[in-house]
Every structure is written in C-alpha cells, then in structure tokens.
Amino acid sequence: MAGHKTHIPIPEISKYVEVIHYNKDYHPEHVMDKYLPDGTMNIVFELTGSPKYIFDNATKEVKQECSDVWFSGVLKDYITISSHSEEMMVVVFKPGAGYPLLHTPAFLFTDKVVPAQEVFGEAVLKLHKKLKLLDGPEQKFDEIEKWLKNRLKKDDLYTDIIQFALEQIENSPTEMSIGEITAKTGYSPKQFIQIFKKYVGITPKQFHRIKRFNEILTAVENDEKISWTIIAADCGYYDQAHFIKDFQSFSGLNPSRYLSDIGEFPNYFPVK
Numbered sequence: 434m435a436g437h438k439t440h441i442p443i444p445e446i447s448k449y450v451e452v453i454h455y456n457k458d459y460h461p462e463h464v465m466d467k468y469l470p471d472g473t474m475n476i477v478f479e480l481t482g483s484p485k486y487i488f489d490n491a492t493k494e495v496k497q498e499c500s501d502v503w504f505s506g507v508l509k510d511y512i513t514i515s516s517h518s519e520e521m522m523v524v525v526f527k528p529g530a531g532y533p534l535l536h537t538p539a540f541l542f543t544d545k546v547v548p549a550q551e552v553f554g555e556a557v558l559k560l561h562k563k564l565k566l567l568d569g570p571e572q573k574f575d576e577i578e579k580w581l582k583n584r585l586k587k588d589d590l591y592t593d594i595i596q597f598a599l600e601q602i603e604n605s606p607t608e609m610s611i612g613e614i615t616a617k618t619g620y621s622p623k624q625f626i627q628i629f630k631k632y633v634g635i636t637p638k639q640f641h642r643i644k645r646f647n648e649i650l651t652a653v654e655n656d657e658k659i660s661w662t663i664i665a666a667d668c669g670y671y672d673q674a675h676f677i678k679d680f681q682s683f684s685g686l687n688p689s690r691y692l693s694d695i696g697e698f699p700n701y702f703p704v705k
Contacts, residue, residue, distance in 0.1 A: 436520075440574040443702060446581050446593065453577055455570040459518040465493065465704035466516045469650070469684050470508040472528045472643045474539065474634065476549055476557070478502045480565050481519040490685060493704070500571060502549040502561045506542030506635035507531075509643075511685055522564065523580070528640065529595040529632045531636060533588040534581070539634035556580070594618055595632045596626075602637055603644050605669075611637045640693040645669050646683045650700065652693035653692065661688050 436457030442450045444690055447542065451473065465488060479485060487497040490513050507528075531539030535552055549557045560580045565571050601614045615625045616639070629637050648668040662673065670676035672689065680688050684702065 438570050440570070442578055442581070445630040446578055446585070449527055449534060450529045450581060451525045453574055454525070455521075455573065456518040456523070457520045457570075461516050461703065463703040464516055465513050467511045467685060467702040467704060468514050468646070469511045469512045469646075469702060470643050471647050471700050472507060472635075472640055474507055474526045474531050474542070475505045476502065476524040476526075476553075476563055477505065477526075478522040478564055479519075479562075480521065483519050485515040485703075497546065499546060500548075502557055503546055504542065504549045504552045505546045506544065507539065509544055509635060509639060511683060511702075512546070512663055516703070520564070522570075522577065526576060529591060529599050532649045533586050533591050534584055536586065538631045540630040543634045553584070556584075561664060573631070590628070591632060592627070598629065598637070599633070599640070602641050605641065611641065642679060643683070646679055648682065 436455070436459065438455040440453040440455070441447060442453065467490075477485075478498070479499070482501075484498050484500045486495045487499065488494060490511070491511065526534060529544075535542075537552075538604045549561075554637065557580075560576065563576055567573050567576060598614055598618060601617070602611065604613065606612065612622070615622050618625055620628065629635075629640075633640055635643075645668050647662055648666055652664045661676075665673060665676040668676075670679075677687065680686070680691070684691055686702070
C-alpha cells in the first residue's frame with residue numbers, strides 16, 4: 434500500500450489507543466470499500482481537503498460527506514466508504530476506551546459517523562490544522578500523541594473492570610460465559626450492561642459477536658487452505674446456519690464470496 438505507516442503510541446496512551454495509521458497516495462482500482470465492524474472507534478483526519486463519502490449499502494448512492502476530521506463510533510453493521518486516500522490519518526481507539534477519551538457515553542455515537550468537533554470540540558479542529566502544516570508522518574504522530582495525552586482522563590473503572598471484561602469476553606467461546614464474567618465484576622447483569630455500553634458503545638453480547646466474526650477474518654487471512662466448517666468451529670460457532678447468518682449480517686456477503694474477493698485488509702472489503 435503506497436505511503437502506509439503505522440504507529441504504536443507510547444505506553445501511557447497505548448492503554449487506550451491501539452494504533453495510529455498514516456495513509457498517503459492510495460488509489461486502488463475500486464472506489465468503494467465495505468468497512469466491516471471490529472468493535473473500535475476512530476478519529477479520521479483528512480489532510481488535503483478532499484472529502485470522503487459514506488454510501489448507501491444497497492443503492493451505492495452518496496449518503497453522507499465527511500470533511501476535514503470526523504469521528505466514527507462503534508459499528509454494529511458494515512458501512513460502505515470511499516476507498517482512495519490522498520493523505521489521511523486514522524486514530525484507532527481500543528474497545529472500551531471511548532469514555533476516558535470522549536468524556537461522554539460511547540453508546541451515544543454507536544452506528545454514527547459525525548464531525549469530530551461534535552465530540553471533541555474546537556480543539557480537534559486546531560489539531561487538524563497543525564497536522565496539515567507538519568512535514569512527515571513522524572511529526573504528525575507526535576502531535577496526535579500530545580493531544581491525546583492532554584485529552585485522557587484517568588479512569589480506574591476502565592483499567593480495572595472494563596479491560597478485564599473485554600479480555601474475558603474476547604477469550605470466551607460462547608455467549609453463555611458472559612454471565613460468569615458479569616458475576617466476577619461484582620455488578621448485577623443490568624448494571625454491567627449499562628456500564629459496558631457507556632465505555633464500549635454496545636452490549637457484551639454484541640461485542641462478543643463482533644469479536645467472534647473478526648476471529649474468522651483473521652483465520653481466513655492466515656490460512657491458505659480454507660475449511661469454513663473448521664474455522665467456524667474454532668471461532669466458537671457450533672451451528673453452521675448461525676455462522677452464515679452472522680457473517681452475512683456483518684459483511685453483507687456469504688463466506689464464499691468474501692473469500693473470492695478479499696481485499697488487502699481483513700476489515701476492508703473492496704466493492705467492485
């Protein structure tokens with residue numbers, strides 16, 4: 434991929450931010466991608482003044498224009514987006530890190546893409562202007578890290594409870610185990626779901642389904658010989674029909690179609 438760099442933030446920030454991407458001069462043959470849900474939230478900085486678009490999944494007509502800097506909440510289903518990139522940066526929050534960074538419940542932005550200033554105020558527009566003036570991705574990474582460091586609020590509930598719950602859910606083969614995880618947190622099921630949505634943006638069961646789906650994408654990416662039955666079983670699906678239903682819900686495709694047209698990255702599927 435032309436001009437693609439990734440940056441892992443300093444330890445203080447990496448508790449909350451998974452990675453920062455820098456893309457430049459990416460012009461694939463296709464003009465749209467399906468962005469498949471992965472449980473994360475993102476800030477996207479467009480640094481050349483060239484707007485990007487979200488398209489209707491069915492008609493492929495433009496549904497929303499995204500300019501300068503925007504924020505994407507956790508997605509429960511795929512969206513169709515512009516493929517090309519003149520110069521962009523993407524900050525990928527770790528699941529559950531929403532509240533310490535947003536300072537407002539993450540579920541308010543679930544399945545939404547909004548101008549970033551609606552979430553972070555005028556400060557994110559000032560950061561956008563600074564990034565446009567800096568030379569090279571490394572300086573831009575440093576500036577974003579400074580902004581994130583000032584933005585972060587220490588949150589013991591995130592580090593002590595949410596991260597524990599996320600780790601347990603990611604390693605849990607079935608939804609039945611979520612009740613056991615809830616009991617270990619010391620909260621009632623209703624309390625735990627409310628807290629989880631505040632930080633993660635979706636319910637524990639929804640997060641579990643998304644993580645299980647992403648395990649499939651990773652398995653497909655790493656396996657030269659594909660057996661959907663084996664992959665589905667390894668990812669916790671004991672019913673083939675349930676596996677296919679989830680796959681189509683999150684990607685809009687059946688597994689065989691995904692395999693035939695897979696793109697460069699597991700969560701980005703080219704629309705040709």
